[in-house]
Amino acid sequence: MTSRTITSEDARARAEQRFQKASQREREAEAAQKADADQRKAVAAKVDRLRAMRLAKEASAATPLQAEADALAKQQRADLLGLVKPAPRTKAAPRKRKSAAEATEAENDRYSDAD
Known part of the structure; x- marks a missing residue:
């Protein structure tokens, strides 16, 4: 096994390689x-543009008729695209239970009317 001596040229070459x-x-x-900075600037510009468009739209839709027309158009688009959620189901009011006497009386009334 031979040991290699490191010359100053070798050391300089290694140092140059590390530096590179x-x-x-x-x-x-x-x-x-x-x-990354360019991408953040692009996103910020897009957000500013969309915000300006939204504010302009809100300002133009200030009239009640226009707001109603916009809401109707939005609803129609949602209907066409199938995005409308079904109306929430409401629970029916619980029926009041009749006592045994009331049930018997109601049954008798029903049969007595049939005669």
């Missing part, structure tokens, strides 16, 4: 941060 790798990582990190 570190520089490359820094450039990639900066590029990723720039891309």
Whole structure:
């Protein structure tokens, strides 16, 4: 087994290689941060545009007739697309139970009317 001595040229080459790798990582990190910042700016611009459109729509729909027409159009679109939820079912009021005497009396009245 032979041991290799490290020359100053080898040490310099390794140091240069480490420096190049570190520089490359820094450039990639900066590029990723720039891309992330660009994406955040694009999202913020889109949100601002949509907010402005919504506010303009709300301002134009200030008249009651227009608001009613918009609601009707929205309902019709939902009907066409099948997005309308069925009306919630309401429970029927519980029937009052008759006592045995009242039931017998009602039964007798029913048969007595049939005569």
